[in-house]
């Protein structure tokens with residue numbers, strides 16, 4: 001499947017075959033591609049939690065107002081991010097770069113994020129959202145369907161996965177073998193409504 005086909009055929013699927021299992025190799029292949037998505041300063045803020053435990057899955061379904069896709073999907077991913085990733089051994093993020101790049105980047109990271117809590121959070125959301133799209137398109141290319149989700153109680157899910165105090169949850173993604181087709185698109189805006197040139 002080429003990129004255009006993956007983009008046009010990806011839909012949010014809400015009903016999966018609950019008997020299907022994704023192999024560890026498939027999950028690894030998916031996630032190895034997730035972590036190729038771009039992040040500001042290459043900080044790679046994302047932390048992905050796959051929920052395999054059946055009891056936890058049920059608890060998360062309950063915290064998602066009973067959305068069955070949470071337990072019926074083959075893979076449930078919770079896309080989290082570390083708000084303080086920018087200050088945790090930042091030399092990791094450019095260790096293979098030339099020395100002059102490292103000399104520029106490390107002070108730049110410190111300057112950009114220190115005491116800038118909004119920027120720290122925004123960057124986490126940007127990084128995980130871009131990774132989410134990589135995951136959904138990669139899943140499509142691997143013969144799977146997916147659904148991004150924010151219809152859940154974030155505090156409850158944070159508790160269930162023992163989210164560290166300096167991490168946040170952006171969204172969840174369910175992935176599996178489609179049992180029921182997505183409905184036809186609900187109402188796309190015209191390109192001319194959302195695509196502008198030079199100014200609003």
Ligand SMILES: Cc1cc2nc3c(=O)[nH]c(=O)nc-3n(C[C@H](O)[C@H](O)[C@H](O)COP(=O)(O)O)c2cc1C
Nearest residue numbers: 010011012014067147148149150151152171182186
């Ligand atoms: C951030 C986000 C949160 C969403 N949350 C849910 C959700 O909780 N449950 C659900 O069934 N669909 C959810 N969706 C899917 C949207 O309903 C869907 O993307 C939208 O209707 C467009 O349909 P399409 O993805 O098939 O093109 C979410 C989508 C996004 C991007």
